[in-house]
Amino acid sequence: MTAKLIHGYEVVIGFETHAQLSTESKIFSRAPTRFGAEPNTQASPVDLALPGTLPVMNRGAVERAIRFGLAIGAHVAPRSIFARKNYFYPDLPKGYQISQYEIPVVQGGVVEFFVDGEKKTVNLERAHLEEDAGKSLHEDFVGQSGIDLNRAGTPLLEIVTKPDMRSSDEAVAYAKExxxxxxxxxxxxGNMQEGSFRCDANVSVRKPGQPFGTRREIKNLNSFKFMKEAIDFEVRWQIEQLEDGLAIQQATVLFDPDTGETRAMRTKEDAADYRYFPDPDLPPLVIASEWIERVKGEMPELPRVMAARFVADYGLPEYDATTLTQSKAMGAYFEEAAKASGQAKLASNWIMGEVSRRLNAEEIGIAQAPVPAATLAKLLQRIADGTVSNNAARQVFDALWSGEGSDVDAVIEARGLKQVNDTGALEKIVDEVIAANPANVEQVRAGKDKAFNALVGQAMKASKGKANPQQVGELLRKKLGV
Incomplete structure (x- = not known):
């Protein structure tokens, strides 16, 4: 599909994401990685770069990198190299960061997702292991800054895409996936507020068919909402600059959520500026094929595999299956409801519709949903067997969600929502509607669908919404001979 143009320009976006690995200790020391400790209480001599200290690789960090490589279908390098990335910030005690450059541990791979029902694929360039820097603190000091080295040495996996995204919507969908x-x-x-999942977006614009434009890197986007706002502003700004005849300078920029604008922080360095060279204190990282096979055997069912199974086992559309595997909990909730009700597509519709609407409104996850999957399954059965209409089912669901009841049948009974399926009672209602609406009857016999729907509506109104609309329609057709 052709990329959408903005004022004649194509947007080009690539991502660098720092995922903080869930190890108990740091990547090259035994210092803990717990968030929120008092400043400088979780920094070992290695993290402080005291003379004579040497880094020792954290096996758990490597195993997590292997796991990620397998999850995205990448090549896990049997041999990779650590390098020194040289730059000078107050919160970087060594004056360099231990990272990977020429040979990363994870190479290639893809991430697939949907945007407005259309499947998108982003190719990954690499994912490499590295250590985090410390943190400069400015807010609590007057005229000076403090340095907290608790974060120094925290293990990161930096995940780098190719410039495959063409809109802020695609970028946000990729980041969520x-x-x-x-x-x-x-x-x-994945805690974005605590910095466990930090995204940098490289944004440029170009005329279609032209070489890539000069990119600007938006650093440390810590929410999906701000991510979209930042990219949209940056795109508008770059187009305005070019339309005014000005050149874009490669730079690192920050997004200010208060103003909704990006602002330049510093000119952007290239790889040569960091003077990478192999770290002499760390041997090559060698990963045996047996280790990769063991990790593969311990992997959970992956989202794309679960989605494919939902398509195969439950006959769901691919879009539904992908949406329902946004989390393990969501997938498990759907599967329990589908199995218990025997109504997979109906379960999918309700979870993507009413359930998700409620979850989003209350900003909670599926694990906190007050309506368990088994209860939803019972409600779906009552829809399928004609006990309640879809409209009545929504009323039952609202009562269950708000805690006004916990048993589906009891709520239906208490609220008088049971659908009228009695043929004799429905025939009487239909006869009365036909007698009272002769003009519509003639139009129906003349082939007017709108008039037929009006008669069904009159019958539903007469039954106070309790009639089974399918039976009403069948009775009308039979009596009117259409």
Missing amino acids: LHKIVTWIGICD
Whole structure:
């Protein structure tokens, strides 16, 4: 599909995401990684870069990188190299960061997702292991800054895409899918507010068919909402600059959510500026094929595999299956409801509709839903067997969600929502409607569908919404000979 143009320009977006790995200790030391500790209480001599200290690789960090590589269908390198990335910030004690450059541990891979019902694929360039820096604190100090080195040495997996995205909607959908993957396989807790999942968006614009434009990197986007706002503003700004005849300078920028604008922080460095060279204190990272096979055998069912199974086993459309596997909990909720009710597509519709609407409104996850999957399944059975209409079922669901009842049948009975399926009672209602609406009857016999729907509506109104609309329609057709 042709990319959507904005004022004649094509948007080009690539992502660099830092996923903090869920290890108990840091990547090259035994210091803990717990969030929220008092400043500088979780920094070991290795993290502080004291003379004579040497880094020792955290096996758990490597295993999490292997897990990610397997999850995205990438090549896990049997041999990778650690390098020193040289730059000078106050919160980087060594004056360099240990990272990977020429040979990363994870190479290639893809992330697939849907945008407005259309399947998209983003190709990954690499994912490499590295250590985090410390943190400079400015807010609590007057005229000076403090340095907290608790975060220094925290294990990160930096995940780098190719410039495959063409809109802010695609970028946000990719970030959400990546977030789902790393939390699903248990390598990262995904807490964006605490900095466990930090996204940098490289944004440029170009005329169709032209080479890539100069990119600007929006750093540390810590919410999906701000991500979209930041990219949209940056795109508008770059187009305005070019239309005014000005050049885009490669830069690192920050997004200010208060103003909704990006602002330049510093000119962007290239790889040569960091003077990468192999770290002499760390040997090559060698991963045996037996280790990869063992990790593969311990992997959970992946989202794409579960989605494919939902398509095969329950006959769901691919879009439904992908939506229902946004989390393990959501997939499990659907499967329980589908099995217990025997109504897979109906379960899918309700979970993507009424259930998700409620979850989003209350900003809770499926695990906190007050209507268990088994209860939803019972409600779906009552829809399928004609006990309640779809409209009445929504009323039952609202009562269950708000805690006004816990048993489906009891709520139906208490609220008088049981659908009228008695043929004799429905025939009487239909006869009365036909007698009272001769003009509509003539129009129906003349082939007017609108008039037929009006008669059905009159019958439903006469039954106070309790009639089975399917039976009403069948009776009308029989009596009117259409």
